[in-house]
Amino acid sequence: MDRLRIPWWLAGGASAIAATVLIQDAYTTSIINLIAIAALTAASLRFVMLIGEVSFATAAFVGLGAYSAGVATTILDWPFAVALLVGPVLVTAVSIVFGVITLRIKGPYFTLIGFAFTEAVRILFSKTEFIGGTSGMIGIFPPPAIDAWLSTIVMAVVVACVFALYAIEKSDFGKVLVAIRDNENIATSVGINVLFCKVACFAIASFCAGVVGSLHAFANNVISPGDFSFLLAAFALAYVKVGGESSILGAVFGAIILVLLDSYALGLGAGENLFYGGAIVLAVLLMPNGLIGLVTSASRRLARARAGNGPTLNRKTA
Amino acid sequence: MLQTVLQLLATSLQIGAVYVLFSLGLTLIFSIMRVVNFAHGHFFAISALIVSYGVEHLVAMGFSVLPAYLLSTGAGIAVALILGAIVYQFGLRFFLRDMEGAFILTMGLALFLDGALLGAFGGAVRSVPEIVSGDVSFFGVAVTMQRLALCIAAVIVTVALYWAMSATKLGKALRAVAADHEAAMLQGIPYGKLALTGFLIAAALAALSGALIAPVSIVSPVMGSDYLIKGFMCVIVGGLGSVPGAIVGALFIALVEAVGGYYLDSSAATVAIFVLVIVVLLIRPRGLLAHG
DSSP, rough: OOOHHHHHHHHHHHHHHHHHHHOOHHHHHHHHHHHHHHHHHHHHHHHHHHTTTTOOOOHHHHHHHHHHHIIIISSOOOOHHHHHHHHHHHHHHHHHHHHHHHSSSSTTHHHHHHHHHHHHHHHHHHGGGGGGGGOOOOOOOOOOOHHHHHHHHHHHHHHHHHHHHHHHHHHHHHHHHHHHHHHHHHHHHOOOOHHHHHHHHHHHHHHHHHHHHHHHHHSSOOOOOOOOOHHHHHHHHHHHHHHHTTTTTHHHHHHHHHHHHHHHHHHHTOOOOHHHHHHHHHHHHOOOOOOHHHHHHHHHHHHHHHHHHHOOOGGGGG | HHHHHHHHHHHHHHHHEEEHHHHHHHHHHHHHOOOTTTTHHHHHHHHHHHHHHHHHHHHTOOOOOHHHHHHHHHHHHHHHHHHHHHHHHGGGGTTTOOHHHHHHHHHHHHHHHHHHHHHHOOOOOOOOOOOOOOOOEETTTEEEHHHHHHHHHHHHHHHHHHHHHHHHHHHHHHHHHOHHHHHHHHOOOOOOHHHHHHHHHHHHHHHHHHHHHHHGSOOTTTTHHHHHHHHHHHHHHHOOOOOHHHHHHHEEEEHHHHHHHHHHHHHHHHHHHHHHHHHHHSSSTTOOSOOO
């Protein structure tokens, strides 16, 4: 098992959580919530990309999590902690069924079905009257005692989930997932149950998507079917691609940068889709490894320059 | 009862005609380039929008409706071809047979075009005036001339494409590349050039179906997404990369939509389509007509 760089994570997580305690300005807090939620969405999407699949179903699962929290709070009057957890549990169950059916086939079927699933679920939300139909649900408030601390809770949960995803990725199981992405047949040949591992990976990621949904519902207080179209997954894809796919930090940085830029761009009145779409296209064409890739290649070049080696053109032929 | 069945069949053939053209493009791109084009719906929407504006302006300039429509259709296809060439040359060219990379690129492109179309045309819903008027009736089933013309045009294009794929040199080369691109290249078939050709044919098909649907449907910048989702369903059911599969899948989806829309409502029909697609995948994981 790799070193988990726990001191760095503790420092980073603690300062993120401390920031939410210190900052009291309502607008800044709402932006921080947005960033935290976006970062976990991106981390969840990226976790499925470890097995080489792009899961648009993420958006449907976020929606399912949000609606579960909404129903548990406003209709069933369940306690906050239970309402927070019921979504992720439900989503995990649904994702296992979905995964067993769709992950059996290689190729683009998984993504396309996920895309269609998201749209079908969105239509289902808008056609179900007891959860508000097209107008959605309102009044999903955390208990008054917690209200002031909500932003801190959101950040703490997000940091814990992102670290858990990181730890799983660095574990032996995480290496199996990457092995499956690189060559499924080799993984099968050494006795790995590929379908089981894929479904497990998908279920873990979907649990996090469910958490995102619950947090979104409590942070926003209002949810509607339109919040959970496939665009949600497409935006998450933008965070991952702009930040860099090679590390989970890429997903987090991508979310921070794009959400900040977007809240600035919205102030200018520019179209959100135009902005995100342009960001994805440019990132894929100009920096295939994202910002993280730029940083690592720059630091590698710096280290090489320091060691006194010029650019070694002949290395390829050697 | 028989009347209802015939009416539903007629409706599903009308819907299916457009789905066939749309899905043929998707499946052509997949079989040659091994990528899925998320921006396919936007080629469709751009052409429908150009037709709706073109007809309005040309009629205002004194053209009669039919020539105005044909001219705007030509313009719509031309714009789609230019856009297709740009997208291929500056983007997709680097992502041939790279499923994930192309997914992400075309997804970004789709978002970008979404914003661009909304900015350029506004969000308002538009309509196109009637091009050919009148009704015909077969066995007591009434069909408007417009929809009949749409079906005939779709059948002609589909048959022409089918013939071209099986008889012409270009079609054979495209099929060879789809079957095994490396073996095809060893025979001297230029893969990159064919990928561009296939992509442009697909863009033209999408633009043509957009132009055909414009007079019988409402036109808006976001119409592409609906057709994209339906198109995905069609090719998944039929088997990605299979031309007969795309046709069968499109007719199947159209039938479900027509029957579901008649007995339930249109959004229940969409959910029903999704459930049926899952059932098909459980029985035939690679779709009805996929090989290998």
